[in-house]
Amino acid sequence: MKKIVVFLGAPGAGKGTAAAAVAARTGARHVSTGAMLRDAVARGTPAGLEAKSFMDAGALVPDEVLYRMVSELLAAAPDGSTLFFDGFPRNSAQAEKLGELAAAAAATVDAAVMLDVSEATLVERLGGRRTCPKCGAGYHVKSLPPKVEGVCDKCGAALVTRADDRPETIANRLAVYERSTAPVVGFYERAGLLKRIDASGPADAVAALVEAAL
Template identity: 45%
Template structure:
């Protein structure tokens, strides 16, 4: 039996990176809401009495896919996986309650990172407007400051990477997801891992939790 792992953490905590490594290391499926939605775009949800009959129709219209549809899709993705690492769901308490009715979790890991550190990480991203290459002023700087290694264009900071936008994103995350973290802490299943070490150190700490 593969393990059932839930990875929680704010934007910039490194959830995506760590989830992928966990999935490879423990031979699990990496389940993200985005991937699950894309994989099930054509799923027939007409019996749900929703505005559209498929998740894809919401995405094409640029609208937020309703919780009940997301729940159904995640359930579908989890039921077909032997073991999984779930990343980016549940985003709120209702989804957390829904999740407990569809599966049993072996481990719930919360990547804890200080807000100022998250702001540094998230505002440090620079992208190339021409070829799309992505850098980070601190962690992955280009050879020449502000210039793309690949094509020589001038790097830019995206609007959603400015400090004001980033702090707002973190505030919204906190508002919605803090209750989820408390929910699992209250159940006694939450293990907090310091997300501020190197990616390798953080991975070792998570792997230890999963091994237990």
């Protein structure tokens, strides 16, 4: 049997960081939706080629293509392996579909890890992000400040706040999350698979809590 663990949480909750850290410690495979797409496109799988045609046209990859990609991934996963999904499922329909795709590939969704963070903390985390437009380095005004305020340590360029991290965009991202992804939490709660983790602390503490819960 192959196991799937789904990572859930609002933007800024630290899903990707926690999934990557726990995967590195347990030998699980961390699958972020973005990486899955890029990998399938790079390897030229049937679903990857299809996804590429949408991406090249600047369009969103439709769910049907995403599902085929998840199927390819599950089919190729060795028996006994564990996959951490980060960024999928994003809504209840996708969560139901994941159950079907798993069953068809001799896999089970074993747990859904919900990273709980207060809205105030999310706003602080996302709003404090600064990015170097020249070399791509990322900073945070509180948790990862550059040596000189507003200046990139690596290349000396002036740091910027990405459009995604501006207050009005953050409010919108959190609202979209509440509307579409929060119901997924209820879906897994009803299935008895939900593990709520207090994700307000530092990344290594959150990873330890997740590892202990699995």
